[in-house]
Amino acid sequence: MNDMRDLYEELILDHNRNPRNYPKKPTDCNCTAHGHNPLCGDEFIVNLTVEDGVIKDIGFEGAGCAISTASASLMTEAIIGMPVEDADKLFSEVRHLLTDDDEDDDGEHADESVLGKLSVLKGVKEYPMRVKCATLAWHTMHAALMGKKDSTTE
Amino acid sequence: MNSSPHMLERNFTTDPERVLDLKALRADFPALHQQVRGHPLVYLDNGATSQKPQSVIDTIRHYYERDNSNVHRGVHTLSERATLAYEGVRKKVRNFFNAASIREIIFVRGTTEAINLVAQSYGRPRFSAGDEILITEMEHHSNIVPWQLLCQQTGATLKVVPFNDAGELDVDAYHQLLGPKTRLVAVVHVSNSLGTVNPVAEMIKAAHQFDVPVLVDGAQAVAHRKVDVQALDCDFYTCSAHKLFGPTGTGVLYAKEALLADMEPYQGGGDMISRVSFEKTLYNDLPYKFEAGTPNIAGVIGLGAALDYLDELDMAAIAAHEDELLDYATTQLQSLPGVRLIGTATEKASILSFCIEGVHPHDISTILDGEGIAIRAGHHCTMPVMTHYGLSATARASFALYNNRADVDALIAGIDKVKEIFQS
Numbered sequence: 236m237n238d239m240r241d242l243y244e245e246l247i248l249d250h251n252r253n254p255r256n257y258p259k260k261p262t263d264c265n266c267t268a269h270g271h272n273p274l275c276g277d278e279f280i281v282n283l284t285v286e287d288g289v290i291k292d293i294g295f296e297g298a299g300c301a302i303s304t305a306s307a308s309l310m311t312e313a314i315i316g317m318p319v320e321d322a323d324k325l326f327s328e329v330r331h332l333l334t335d336d337d338e339d340d341d342g343e344h345a346d347e348s349v350l351g352k353l354s355v356l357k358g359v360k361e362y363p364m365r366v367k368c369a370t371l372a373w374h375t376m377h378a379a380l381m382g383k384k385d386s387t388t389e
Numbered sequence: 390m391n392s393s394p395h396m397l398e399r400n401f402t403t404d405p406e407r408v409l410d411l412k413a414l415r416a417d418f419p420a421l422h423q424q425v426r427g428h429p430l431v432y433l434d435n436g437a438t439s440q441k442p443q444s445v446i447d448t449i450r451h452y453y454e455r456d457n458s459n460v461h462r463g464v465h466t467l468s469e470r471a472t473l474a475y476e477g478v479r480k481k482v483r484n485f486f487n488a489a490s491i492r493e494i495i496f497v498r499g500t501t502e503a504i505n506l507v508a509q510s511y512g513r514p515r516f517s518a519g520d521e522i523l524i525t526e527m528e529h530h531s532n533i534v535p536w537q538l539l540c541q542q543t544g545a546t547l548k549v550v551p552f553n554d555a556g557e558l559d560v561d562a563y564h565q566l567l568g569p570k571t572r573l574v575a576v577v578h579v580s581n582s583l584g585t586v587n588p589v590a591e592m593i594k595a596a597h598q599f600d601v602p603v604l605v606d607g608a609q610a611v612a613h614r615k616v617d618v619q620a621l622d623c624d625f626y627t628c629s630a631h632k633l634f635g636p637t638g639t640g641v642l643y644a645k646e647a648l649l650a651d652m653e654p655y656q657g658g659g660d661m662i663s664r665v666s667f668e669k670t671l672y673n674d675l676p677y678k679f680e681a682g683t684p685n686i687a688g689v690i691g692l693g694a695a696l697d698y699l700d701e702l703d704m705a706a707i708a709a710h711e712d713e714l715l716d717y718a719t720t721q722l723q724s725l726p727g728v729r730l731i732g733t734a735t736e737k738a739s740i741l742s743f744c745i746e747g748v749h750p751h752d753i754s755t756i757l758d759g760e761g762i763a764i765r766a767g768h769h770c771t772m773p774v775m776t777h778y779g780l781s782a783t784a785r786a787s788f789a790l791y792n793n794r795a796d797v798d799a800l801i802a803g804i805d806k807v808k809e810i811f812q813s
């Protein structure tokens with residue numbers, strides 16, 4: 236029970252119940268992508284407005300489990316107003332937090348403090364089958380910035 | 390039946406012959422006896438795959454330690470042992486299904502391959518534009534996609550029998566859709582996401598009035614119900630060993646001999662031929678015509694051990710036990726506020742799909758896993774069923790002969806935990 240609370244922390248439950256920037260598509264949105272986790276059916280659309288290399292606005296639509304929804308919601312809060320480059324860096328920090336996966340890893344990691352609220356996702360690491368839930372919105376955001384329409388966690 | 394080691398001698402409330410000695414049964418399955426995340430494992434994911442009795446594990450091990458050799462190819466002692474064991478299983482499968490002949494038993498990789506075999510070897514040379522293949526809305530993707538591929542290849546059309554919100558097939562619609570254009574009916578015996586037991590005997594009878602052959606996907610049926618292919622009069626019946634207490638990578642296609650005799654081979658290679666030259670190749674006799682290449686010998690032999698295991702039990706007793714458990718679980722789940730059952734057909738077997746308001750099935754499954762309880766969450770390879778209910782996923786508990794009331798009680802307590810966490 237207690238270790239379940241490490242995964243389903245109040246912050247995650249809160250962002251699941253009341254996702255921020257959801258459902259939302261900024262009127263001047265110019266980057267969008269559809270993300271899908273075929274394993275569990277989580278499905279999100281991430282909509283961004285990017286101007287001069289900066290994420291001016293962001294919102295998401297769709298539905299998923301608590302982990303994927305909370306992660307998407309926290310992501311929108313974290314990267315709004317950020318230069319695109321920094322958002323990508325943050326994504327790699329999140330991935331590192333969740334997996335220790337050294338693929339595409341430049342070996343440089345800022346300490347956890349850059350993650351701020353996002354460090355609440357660290358409990359997911361104990362549940363390898365759920366890591367894809369936590370990264371779905373991030374992959375989708377990345378795909379939108381790269382100009383790809385679809386992203387899957389497979 | 391009294392001689393069986395797994396039957397209780399006496400029981401005060403039920404017919405003694407129809408009661409399983411659960412304690413003895415559970416002891417036969419080593420994987421059940423372990424701790425998961427600090428709790429004793431409660432395995433309720435039998436619809437995905439069942440656990441294996443020690444006898445199956447030992448048989449496979451013995452095969453590799455003593456008899457390992459290729460089949461049908463050598464005259465040395467080990468090859469003879471392997472061949473005898475492998476072919477012996479064909480007889481066991483024939484008995485298990487009450488098929489008319491061992492020539493009707495084809496070993497395949499599983500249900501999926503069995504259905505693809507029928508689509509390509511039976512359907513592809515025969516079907517053309519204007520022909521219809523009739524399936525149902527509750528099929529597993531493995532009983533949808535092979536037919537879609539066949540339709541693309543031949544120009545045939547796929548027709549779908551709908552089900553009602555309880556998860557029962559619309560039998561009237563079936564009779565309406567069945568007609569002179571229908572070339573094949575493919576229907577799931579027991580639905581893996583709803584638990585519905587379909588009226589396949591009646592459906593087969595109706596199809597035969599139009600001379601239409603029927604394939605029954607028995608993946609979820611064989612571990613729970615006695616299946617007699619001659620009594621059913623089905624033309625094709627498919628199953629996977631791994632859902633029947635046997636190993637993965639092995640399955641069975643039963644098909645009527647007259648149909649098989651007329652069908653094209655599925656794959657070409659060794660074993661399936663009787664003579665090869667560059668001008669002409671003669672195919673082997675049934676069933677070997679459909680078993681190209683070295684088969685999953687250990688898998689088939691393991692399946693044989695699983696059938697031996699079941700042979701000591703009474704399939705009717707297994708069904709009665711599981712039905713009682715399903716009733717017990719259904720009643721309890723129905724009484725929980727915020728819990729909705731998906732699939733409430735009158736005729737059901739061993740499967741309990743449900744949703745909890747405000748909680749995604751994956752979160753249910755993770756929290757239950759934290760209690761040592763294994764269930765399945767997802768679309769169960771039946772996306773059209775999810776679409777019917779406007780869902781993306783359900784949580785599913787599925788029972789096997791070794792499950793008991795304590796497992797159900799653990800599930801209910803686990804669901805309480807889920808609700809507690811999410812309602813905080």
Ligand SMILES: Cc1ncc(COP(=O)(O)O)c(C=O)c1O
Nearest residue numbers: 499500501529531581608609629
């Ligand atoms: C009803 C049904 N049909 C077909 C299959 C496919 O079986 P397999 O994956 O063993 O080929 C399954 C297994 O999930 C099933 O439940």
